[in-house]
Amino acid sequence: MSEEKTFSFTLFEPHRTRAPKNDEPLIEIRPNGRIVFNKKASQLLENSHFCMLGYDPENKALGILPSEDLTPNTFPVRYAAKGAYIGAKKFFKHFEILPSQLIENTPFKSGQFIGINLTNY
Template sequence: MSEEKSFSFTLFEPHRTRLPKNDQPAIEVRPNGRIVFNKQATQLLENNSFCMLGYDPANRALGILPLGELKPNTFPVRYAAKGAYIGAKKFFKHFDILPSQLLETAPFKSGEFIGITL
């Protein structure tokens, strides 16, 4: 009988363990001018189909005012399976605040507005 060898096996584990999904409300501002709501943040829109956008330069904050009807200067809210988004490139260009890279932040309520800091 030969002497016993010591083996050190590495397990086949090609799939990385996933981090738990973020279940906190989050809003992304993308370089293409889209404001993207995750599923939790979408609830803040209360199923409204339109919104108006405002900018507070002193606090570098964006205010989203959900509205139920189309009015002048409103942006449509588009709902998807995993959340919602607003195409707002004109807004960002107007205030010259289009981010150069993706920005993700937690929303806050300010009166009737959903706010995010940029």
């Protein structure tokens, strides 16, 4: 008769747990010149397909003006399942404000503009 073996099983328990979903509006400014809206922030665009961009150097803020019309200076807004984004590298290079690292901030309304501070503070 053989002896019974004792097993010591280690359960699969992934270390990473999903972070709770961020339900706050958030806009990211990426070093590649993309302005990325999470789902909540993309609602501020009110399904506009284009936007004009402005810069306030005194307050270091970006202004996004949603627009339905394609004009020579508008940027297309692309919608995705998790939000929206605008490719705006030309804009950032023009004002020499392309960030070297990701900037993430809560948007604010300023008149018809959606504003975002370009600092991480």
